Amino acid sequence: MRWEDLKASIGEFWYEFRREPSGIAGLALLLLFVGIAVGAPLLAPPEASTRWRDITYWEGLPRSAPPEWINLFSSRKLPPHLTLTNPEVEVQGGGAIRRVIMNFSYDFQYDDPPTDLMVYLTINLTDAENPPTMVVSIVRPDGQKIQLYNSKLRSITPGKRSRILVTAEDSAVAAAMAFGRKYETPENMDKVLTQLLNPLQPIFSEAQPGMMLKDQAVPLKGRYIINVQLFLFNPGDEVQDVRVTMAGEVYGLLGTDNNRRDLYAGLIWGTQVSLVVGVVTSILSTGIGVILGVLAAYVGGWWDEGIGRVTEIVASIPVLPLLIIIFSLWKPSIWPVIILMGILGWSGTQKVVRSMGFQLKEATYVDAARALGARAWWIISRHMVPQILPYLFASIALSVPGYILLEAGLSFLGLGDATKVTWGQILHDAEAGAATIKGMWWWVIPPGVAIMLVGLSFALLGTALNRILSPKMRTL
Amino acid sequence: MGFGRFIVVRVLNALLVLVIALLLVSAIFSAEAERELRGRIEEQITNQLRNNPQLLRSMTQEQIAQWKAEQREILYRRYGLDKPLWQRVLIYAWDQLRLKLGKSTSIQSLSGSSDVATIILEALPRTILLFTTAQIITTVIGLILGLKAAQSAGSLLDKSLSVFALLTASLPMWWTGMLFIIIFSYYLGWLPSGGMISTPPPEGSLAQMMDIGYHMILPVFTAVFVSFGAWAYTARSVVINQFQEDYVMAARAKGVPERRVIFSHVLRAAAPPIVTMMAFGIIGSLGGAMISEIVFNWPGMGRLYWIAIEQRDVPVLLGNTTISVDLYLLVVVLMDIIYGFLDPRVKVGAAAKL
Amino acid sequence: MALLEVEGLKSYYLTSRGEVKAVDNVSFDLERGESLALAGESGCGKSTLGFSLINLLPPPGRIVGGSIRIDGIEVVGMPEDRLRSEVRWRKISMIFQGAMNALNPVHTIGRQLAEPLVFHQGVSWADAISRAREYLELVGLDPDIVNRYPHELSGGMKQRAVIAMALLEHPDLVIADEPTTALDVIVQAQILNLMKSLKRKLNLSIIMISHDLAVLSEIADRIAIMYAGKIVEIGPSEKVYGNPKHPYTQKLLGAIPRLRQKQERLEFIPGAPPNLLNPPAGCRFHPRCPSRFEPCDRREPELVEVEPGHWVACHLYSW
Ligand SMILES: Nc1ncnc2c1ncn2[C@@H]1O[C@H](COP(=O)(O)OP(=O)(O)OP(=O)(O)O)[C@@H](O)[C@H]1O
Numbered sequence A: 001m002r003w004e005d006l007k008a009s010i011g012e013f014w015y016e017f018r019r020e021p022s023g024i025a026g027l028a029l030l031l032l033f034v035g036i037a038v039g040a041p042l043l044a045p046p047e048a049s050t051r052w053r054d055i056t057y058w059e060g061l062p063r064s065a066p067p068e069w070i071n072l073f074s075s076r077k078l079p080p081h082l083t084l085t086n087p088e089v090e091v092q093g094g095g096a097i098r099r100v101i102m103n104f105s106y107d108f109q110y111d112d113p114p115t116d117l118m119v120y121l122t123i124n125l126t127d128a129e130n131p132p133t134m135v136v137s138i139v140r141p142d143g144q145k146i147q148l149y150n151s152k153l154r155s156i157t158p159g160k161r162s163r164i165l166v167t168a169e170d171s172a173v174a175a176a177m178a179f180g181r182k183y184e185t186p187e188n189m190d191k192v193l194t195q196l197l198n199p200l201q202p203i204f205s206e207a208q209p210g211m212m213l214k215d216q217a218v219p220l221k222g223r224y225i226i227n228v229q230l231f232l233f234n235p236g237d238e239v240q241d242v243r244v245t246m247a248g249e250v251y252g253l254l255g256t257d258n259n260r261r262d263l264y265a266g267l268i269w270g271t272q273v274s275l276v277v278g279v280v281t282s283i284l285s286t287g288i289g290v291i292l293g294v295l296a297a298y299v300g301g302w303w304d305e306g307i308g309r310v311t312e313i314v315a316s317i318p319v320l321p322l323l324i325i326i327f328s329l330w331k332p333s334i335w336p337v338i339i340l341m342g343i344l345g346w347s348g349t350q351k352v353v354r355s356m357g358f359q360l361k362e363a364t365y366v367d368a369a370r371a372l373g374a375r376a377w378w379i380i381s382r383h384m385v386p387q388i389l390p391y392l393f394a395s396i397a398l399s400v401p402g403y404i405l406l407e408a409g410l411s412f413l414g415l416g417d418a419t420k421v422t423w424g425q426i427l428h429d430a431e432a433g434a435a436t437i438k439g440m441w442w443w444v445i446p447p448g449v450a451i452m453l454v455g456l457s458f459a460l461l462g463t464a465l466n467r468i469l470s471p472k473m474r475t476l
Numbered sequence B: 001m002g003f004g005r006f007i008v009v010r011v012l013n014a015l016l017v018l019v020i021a022l023l024l025v026s027a028i029f030s031a032e033a034e035r036e037l038r039g040r041i042e043e044q045i046t047n048q049l050r051n052n053p054q055l056l057r058s059m060t061q062e063q064i065a066q067w068k069a070e071q072r073e074i075l076y077r078r079y080g081l082d083k084p085l086w087q088r089v090l091i092y093a094w095d096q097l098r099l100k101l102g103k104s105t106s107i108q109s110l111s112g113s114s115d116v117a118t119i120i121l122e123a124l125p126r127t128i129l130l131f132t133t134a135q136i137i138t139t140v141i142g143l144i145l146g147l148k149a150a151q152s153a154g155s156l157l158d159k160s161l162s163v164f165a166l167l168t169a170s171l172p173m174w175w176t177g178m179l180f181i182i183i184f185s186y187y188l189g190w191l192p193s194g195g196m197i198s199t200p201p202p203e204g205s206l207a208q209m210m211d212i213g214y215h216m217i218l219p220v221f222t223a224v225f226v227s228f229g230a231w232a233y234t235a236r237s238v239v240i241n242q243f244q245e246d247y248v249m250a251a252r253a254k255g256v257p258e259r260r261v262i263f264s265h266v267l268r269a270a271a272p273p274i275v276t277m278m279a280f281g282i283i284g285s286l287g288g289a290m291i292s293e294i295v296f297n298w299p300g301m302g303r304l305y306w307i308a309i310e311q312r313d314v315p316v317l318l319g320n321t322t323i324s325v326d327l328y329l330l331v332v333v334l335m336d337i338i339y340g341f342l343d344p345r346v347k348v349g350a351a352a353k354l
Numbered sequence C: 001m002a003l004l005e006v007e008g009l010k011s012y013y014l015t016s017r018g019e020v021k022a023v024d025n026v027s028f029d030l031e032r033g034e035s036l037a038l039a040g041e042s043g044c045g046k047s048t049l050g051f052s053l054i055n056l057l058p059p060p061g062r063i064v065g066g067s068i069r070i071d072g073i074e075v076v077g078m079p080e081d082r083l084r085s086e087v088r089w090r091k092i093s094m095i096f097q098g099a100m101n102a103l104n105p106v107h108t109i110g111r112q113l114a115e116p117l118v119f120h121q122g123v124s125w126a127d128a129i130s131r132a133r134e135y136l137e138l139v140g141l142d143p144d145i146v147n148r149y150p151h152e153l154s155g156g157m158k159q160r161a162v163i164a165m166a167l168l169e170h171p172d173l174v175i176a177d178e179p180t181t182a183l184d185v186i187v188q189a190q191i192l193n194l195m196k197s198l199k200r201k202l203n204l205s206i207i208m209i210s211h212d213l214a215v216l217s218e219i220a221d222r223i224a225i226m227y228a229g230k231i232v233e234i235g236p237s238e239k240v241y242g243n244p245k246h247p248y249t250q251k252l253l254g255a256i257p258r259l260r261q262k263q264e265r266l267e268f269i270p271g272a273p274p275n276l277l278n279p280p281a282g283c284r285f286h287p288r289c290p291s292r293f294e295p296c297d298r299r300e301p302e303l304v305e306v307e308p309g310h311w312v313a314c315h316l317y318s319w
């Protein structure tokens, strides 16, 4: 077979491939993952990858929250993590003191109160000594208004985005206690531990006895108004992009881990690493195997003998223990992992290619070419490689899952590239965070399923390729 | 090549691999450890000086420098740093080969010893117990199912086996373990989520053995679940190939009972290729099984790896690697021997290059 | 009574794409001590016929009709365990096509030869092995190879061992399916001579399958020519070989180099053997037949006796 024939046979190959349902399924699955890997910057914020280990980046999210959609399957509706934007804005005054009033509307239809209330804002100050004062209150559906916060914003940095965790303030707790005292029984009030009280507990409950206690309170459903007022004391001060986040108990598509990280973002960004590691390693190891196989077959003699011995040794090197020790002494990073796995993984390909090469060498057209004085390189590239190529594709596809598993295993052991998110690392954190014994299935299941599906897509593709190409190989 | 020679060649190959692996590990380790050791020695010298103000006062600046150099030389000699790097690598590899594994930096054995060999010796039998149990069950189930599927090729059993094998082949064993803990331990509460024995352990050795068995159920089930599909599938392919061999047809034509055809001809002839597959399977799952120990909190070598990595206890890491490599190559050689024993082309007379 | 009587035998492979009619309505007889050669192109159903005689078709093959009587006992429809204990190897044994592969690489020659004796006659392994030694000697091998494994034997030695294996239980009939194809010419001649002498010594009936007619005419008393699952010509060796009647036989003889006569060039039969899934109507050879005429594509010819003992299925002679 020559290159020209190869080109012609691609059409024929595609015709046959289309009739392999498992191959098509594998290809579709693979394209999906490639799409996710390529489109990761659109599907999830890039910081999720670069700042995965930076806990300050994740501060705003709830801790260990299951995905939002579990509400569909449970009668008890948990509040999702919701950020309120686009308030009704009113500005009063215009001289030295301005008052900016923002009303955020929050439709509360859940059985648990939100866990936290946070205000995000950016303020450009002309006089840093004289920051604005912020007042935050909540207006309940029954019309009662409770002020949670009233203080000068001393801790914020001008010009930078800041977060004020309103519910963590003493004023919020005091307001909640005061509100509760109006309706709650004294016995119940005694049971309340102020350190542990969620100030939003009484505020989002019917005003009646039991409202201070999580297990007795009846949620007050309806429309709440979060009222944020800012008093600006300098004429040049500017307020930008104010948002209120009602922290919930469920978050996003895949929930969060115990460090508040968005697992959906991790899963999306992990796709890149997994695919790159699997495919590049596989190409590398298959490439080495093919080169050494062709060399052994074509040159033969001592070369064959020597390469054979090396192959034998490489075949019985215990890969995982070696990688463990290497990467626990060296700083683990993705490219060395790929290169080492590739260097240790070519023995199988070499053996197959060698025996194929020996058969090809005997083929008459190779003899003829040699008799005509063709150079070795010509013979190898024109006659041997095109024959081996189809096998190569199947072999690359079939060896990908193994490398993905190996990389995931290393990451799981805590030997993953610290600058990237990988599925194995997410599972490492899940194991370290005792996710299994806490039943945090949303932390454990998605990365593993992703690993399995990527492996499956390559396995399906590889077996389909093998089925189509192997009868042709037999006619060698 | 006779059986004896075959075994010798295989053992030599394994030893060669062992030496290469240990040299590699030692080289990486020595380069890394050297830097750390030099730093520690400098620190020690400065401390000595600081703790001895009299000495410091009695010497001039030059004298101090000289004194420091002398001390440095003494300490370098004591720690072997005066020798060139390659020599230290060799010494280190030699120590590892002889299983002189040194002292751990933080991990201790149950008996309180910080001797790495003792620590690993405690973990090793537990790994072997768990791994061999799972492996035996996998083998038996895999062979039986593979044979059944081969006998009824194209049947529902056969097809579902292929699909199952494909699905489980890309499943990480350790992740499956996590999943099963959530299902069987967290939600259903049938089995313990991890550990090897209850705390406190039950009275009496029989009760203790039962308790260990109880803790083994989930890890063993996980390992079997993940690997028996692939096993059965390979066994199936090998057996199907055998069924198409002329000598199986011949055995039937001879009027030999079908049971004997299957056991004495099909399975017996399938044994060598199955052993080859087995070797790959066992070696392949050894790594996965070790990682699974972490998930099940099983105090074996895998768990030791986890702790050593978390605590950066390098001597334990190295020792564990050495023993893992030994174990791994032992399996390879063992499989080679079994293979050679089963295949008369190896056992008797002139086999081609194997 | 003839030793073997085959009547209207039909053996089909029931594949997913349809029935492969590999043996279709075949009848013939075989006397004790007689040898019959079965010849025809590759894929015409020779091996299938052979396997049918011991009722051991590889799946999805089935005997779908007809009768096979050996020594007057009906084989078709006989339960498996009786076939095993009474027919296979005791009445009919077989030398397989590509006999090299008929020996299991993991057992010694002795074990494989002795095996049926142990299971049929309840002989001890030791006795059975000593019987095996006798027969190895009979076929001209060193009896000590009972302890050897197949890979330690040459091709010719293996072939002899397989022949010894076939003879061990004194069968009445031996089916030899291309016993010499994989061997070089000299060894081929040796093996054929061995079979000839064994046949005389043991008064064996032999069915010898081959596509090499010249070889067959050497040792066979009668020759049967198969085409697309049917016997198209059967008769005494020298008649069929010396004076072939069926156009197919004539072509077939033209297509092989003759041993004795000098042949100008190898004649080639144009066209491919028919697809047995869907054989042509009428005479199955008619698409390739140089002398076909009007009824050939409609009516199937019957076997007619053109001279004593020489039967041909061709409209040229039934008209
Ligand atoms: N297992 C099978 N399934 C389906 N068809 C089969 C099977 N075995 C044989 N056949 C078909 O039956 C026909 C006869 O096969 P058979 O092996 O009897 O031919 P043969 O005459 O022995 O040929 P050869 O000289 O090559 O050995 C062929 O067309 C073949 O395709």
Ligand SMILES: [Mg+2]
Binding pocket: C046, C047, C048, C097, C177
């Ligand atoms: Mg045949």
